[in-house]
Amino acid sequence: MILARSADCGPGLPFAAVVALRYLRSTRRDSFVRFLSLVACGGLAVGVAALILSLAALTGFQDALKEEILSRTPEVAVDVPPDRDAAEVAVAIAGVEGVLGVRRSVEGRGWILSEGRVRSVLLEGFEGALPESYAEAPSRGPGVYLPERLAASWGLEAGDRVEIASNRPTLTPLGPQPRVLRRPVAGLYRAGRTEQEDRLALPLADAGRLLGPLTERVEVDAGGLERAQRVATRLADVLPEGVTVRTWRELERGLFFALRLEKSVMFVALSLIVGVAALALVADVHLVIAAKRAELGMLGTLGASPSALRRVFLLFGAGLATVGGGVGLALGLSGAHLLDRYRLLRLPPRVYFLDHVPFTVRLADVAVILLVSLGLSLACAVWAAGRAAALTPVEALRR
Amino acid sequence: MSVGVSVRGLEKAYEDGARRVEVLRGVDLSVTAGERVAIVGPSGSGKSTLLHLLGTLDRPDAGTVEIGGQAVGELTGSRLAAFRNRTIGFVFQFHELLAEFTALENVMLPGRIARRPLGELEERARELLEEVGMTRRSDHFPSQLSGGERQRVALCRALILDPPLLLADEPTGNLDPVIGDRVFDLLVELQERHGTTAVVVTHNPEIARRCARLLSLENGFLHDGNR
Ligand SMILES: Nc1ncnc2c1ncn2[C@@H]1O[C@H](COP(=O)(O)OP(=O)(O)OP(=O)(O)O)[C@@H](O)[C@H]1O
Ligand SMILES: [Mg+2]
Numbered sequence: 001m002i003l004a005r006s007a008d009c010g011p012g013l014p015f016a017a018v019v020a021l022r023y024l025r026s027t028r029r030d031s032f033v034r035f036l037s038l039v040a041c042g043g044l045a046v047g048v049a050a051l052i053l054s055l056a057a058l059t060g061f062q063d064a065l066k067e068e069i070l071s072r073t074p075e076v077a078v079d080v081p082p083d084r085d086a087a088e089v090a091v092a093i094a095g096v097e098g099v100l101g102v103r104r105s106v107e108g109r110g111w112i113l114s115e116g117r118v119r120s121v122l123l124e125g126f127e128g129a130l131p132e133s134y135a136e137a138p139s140r141g142p143g144v145y146l147p148e149r150l151a152a153s154w155g156l157e158a159g160d161r162v163e164i165a166s167n168r169p170t171l172t173p174l175g176p177q178p179r180v181l182r183r184p185v186a187g188l189y190r191a192g193r194t195e196q197e198d199r200l201a202l203p204l205a206d207a208g209r210l211l212g213p214l215t216e217r218v219e220v221d222a223g224g225l226e227r228a229q230r231v232a233t234r235l236a237d238v239l240p241e242g243v244t245v246r247t248w249r250e251l252e253r254g255l256f257f258a259l260r261l262e263k264s265v266m267f268v269a270l271s272l273i274v275g276v277a278a279l280a281l282v283a284d285v286h287l288v289i290a291a292k293r294a295e296l297g298m299l300g301t302l303g304a305s306p307s308a309l310r311r312v313f314l315l316f317g318a319g320l321a322t323v324g325g326g327v328g329l330a331l332g333l334s335g336a337h338l339l340d341r342y343r344l345l346r347l348p349p350r351v352y353f354l355d356h357v358p359f360t361v362r363l364a365d366v367a368v369i370l371l372v373s374l375g376l377s378l379a380c381a382v383w384a385a386g387r388a389a390a391l392t393p394v395e396a397l398r399r
Numbered sequence: 400m401s402v403g404v405s406v407r408g409l410e411k412a413y414e415d416g417a418r419r420v421e422v423l424r425g426v427d428l429s430v431t432a433g434e435r436v437a438i439v440g441p442s443g444s445g446k447s448t449l450l451h452l453l454g455t456l457d458r459p460d461a462g463t464v465e466i467g468g469q470a471v472g473e474l475t476g477s478r479l480a481a482f483r484n485r486t487i488g489f490v491f492q493f494h495e496l497l498a499e500f501t502a503l504e505n506v507m508l509p510g511r512i513a514r515r516p517l518g519e520l521e522e523r524a525r526e527l528l529e530e531v532g533m534t535r536r537s538d539h540f541p542s543q544l545s546g547g548e549r550q551r552v553a554l555c556r557a558l559i560l561d562p563p564l565l566l567a568d569e570p571t572g573n574l575d576p577v578i579g580d581r582v583f584d585l586l587v588e589l590q591e592r593h594g595t596t597a598v599v600v601t602h603n604p605e606i607a608r609r610c611a612r613l614l615s616l617e618n619g620f621l622h623d624g625n626r
Contacts, residue, residue, distance in 0.1 A: 015511045022499035298495035301456060302509045302556070303484020305477035393456045397491070 016308050019299070020315035023288060033291060036284040041324035043277025044373060048328025049335065051270045051369045052361065056336040058266055059365070060358030062259045068194050068353060072133040073251055074219035075228040078235060079244045086216035089243060093218055096238055098231040101221035103127055104204060108211035112146070112200060113163040113180075114154055121200040123164070125207020131219075134189040134201050143186030145201040151188050160185050164202065166210035179210050193353025267368075274373045277324065278380040285317050285384035289391070296388060297396025310389035317381025325374050329366070336361050401432040401596045402467030402486070402563040404453065409462035411448055422448045424619030426462070432563075435590060435597045437610035439624060444616045446600040447568055453598060454566045455483050466564060484513050488557030488595075490586070492569040496541040496549055496556075503528065503537040506555045513560060520559070527555040531585050547578035551585060558589055565590060565597040572602065579603065 027037045080086040106125040169176035222231040228247040236245045340359035349355045406428040412421040422445035451457040455471045496505045510520040531551040571579030613624030
């Protein structure tokens with residue numbers, strides 16, 4: 001097809017390669033063969049490029065999503081059941097090698113009430129400084145922290161008092177009574193971009209009063225995601241029975257599984273393009289064999305062995321596959337680079353947690369894509385080329 | 400260099416569904432080395448079939464073909480292909496040059512299959528093309544050549560490896576009489592010079608006359624022809 005004249009018939013090139021190259025070049029002449037070759041080549045190129053681009057976009061999204069979610073996930077979490085003293089455990093953890101910091105927290109469900117309005121919220125009790133996940137929340141003294149959005153819609157400001165109710169009743173001689181605390185708003189925070197739910201932060205002691213007794217969590221700063229596993233192993237050795245230690249990976253296991261699954265499904269679905277292109281390749285090779293039938297018969301009479309004729313078409317198919325795969329590779333890689341570099345695919349800023357589609361190309365992904373595409377095409381070429389070997393010269397010479 | 404050909408009790412039938420066409424029913428033939436033999440016969444009598452069997456392109460139902468003492472029925476696959484490549488040159492009524500290759504490259508093809516050194520091969524091909532007066536046409540593609548020119552190229556291609564046996568099936572059948580005679584002159588000239596054994600199938604009485612021996616194929620048997 002696109003092969004330069006100088007590229008072929010060099011001295012010493014094996015006979016099969018010479019014929020294959022000539023046939024590749026000749027596809028320009030026969031319009032039908034040219035069409036099928038283009039479909040095969042173009043299909044392969046489109047398939048490879050589509051696979052590279054979509055896997056790169058997916059990887060980009062997934063990386064951003066992981067980063068976002070992991071910013072709200074502790075590196076290591078130690079869950080302390082109610083019958084143990086969480087404060088003691090926290091002190092023990094702080095003494096373990098590799099632990100840079102600890103923070104106790106509790107979590108539960110409840111409601112926020114203000115002037116007759118009520119909303120369900122996730123209650124998070126914290127100790128010491130406000131956790132990082134409550135971004136941009138300047139503190140105005142003690143009290144609770146609300147999402148900006150909620151405060152805006154209810155017309156609340158720092159200093160206003162709200163009521164917090166828990167879903168745990170207190171049993172009294174008069175029957176179960178709701179636990180309610182009245183607290184000032186200490187500050188507002190901007191919610192993370194993937195958050196679905198309103199969170200409300202309040203001091204650990206208040207949270208204990210509303211939600212206790214309950215399993216407390218000690219969040220451990222291990223100094224990086226990669227170090228989490230090592231620190232978690234050490235913690236598990238030190239801590240008493242009944243206390244569970246989990247790393248961020250275990251905490252978000254469902255997420256990572258879903259992301260991997262998403263990628264695999266995408267890969268399989270898009271591989272179908274390559275599959276169709278490979279079938280076009282089979283048709284193309286068959287067509288060329290049919291068109292060159294008489295010539296192949298003649299080559300047989302000249303002493304070309306069946307396996308040499310098979311090789312001719314194997315190389316023919318491999319040539320087309322290489323051209324198609326190469327073009328696809330170039331398109332995919334350069335496309336991903338340009339789209340990412342210049343942020344060409346914009347997203348509406350308020351709708352999604354990213355303002356553009358990020359493209360991240362993983363070498364391993366590209367390797368698998370090329371392996372699958374070229375492997376499939378070659379398998380198809382082998383299949384199709386078998387027909388050339390099966391042709392007997394007499395059969396081919398009869399018209 | 401040349402070889403003798405010995406054929407014993409050759410039978411060949413084509414089965415086409417219910418119909419069975421017995422084409423050859425016991426053909427015996429001996430050709431001595433360097434001899435030029437013509438085979439004539441009515442259309443459909445099986446001349447091409449016989450030539451294909453001689454050329455190891457097809458297998459007989461019964462009987463043996465020996466070329467230079469080699470029973471060709473014993474060869475298969477790439478050994479058979481290699482034997483054909485080294486031993487037999489073919490010229491057919493339709494030239495079947497490869498469209499993608501120039502005249503010179505077409506002539507060189509058997510040598511490429513045999514993996515001969517390219518330099519030597521090209522030199523030999525140019526010599527042959529010169530012998531048939533095609534020097535100035537050697538870089539043309541078949542589509543740029545006339546029928547006679549193509550047949551001359553095909554003749555050169557058949558002879559490039561100096562095969563001891565030349566099989567020709569109506570080599571001039573597709574050419575006008577004048578050009579046909581000219582091509583056959585060349586064939587005879589080359590064949591005699593190289594001492595090649597030749598079996599020529601032809602309808603042309605003039606060509607038949609110029610062969611040392613004339614055989615006619617009729618009803619599945621080969622008879623000595625009357626001249
Ligand atoms: N593959 C085949 N299947 C069925 N019949 C065949 C086949 N090949 C040849 N025949 C038959 O065998 C007979 C001999 O064919 P062949 O081509 O050998 O004749 P021929 O003597 O060369 O004729 P012509 O002079 O016209 O070239 C014919 O009747 C033909 O129809
Ligand atoms: Mg015939």
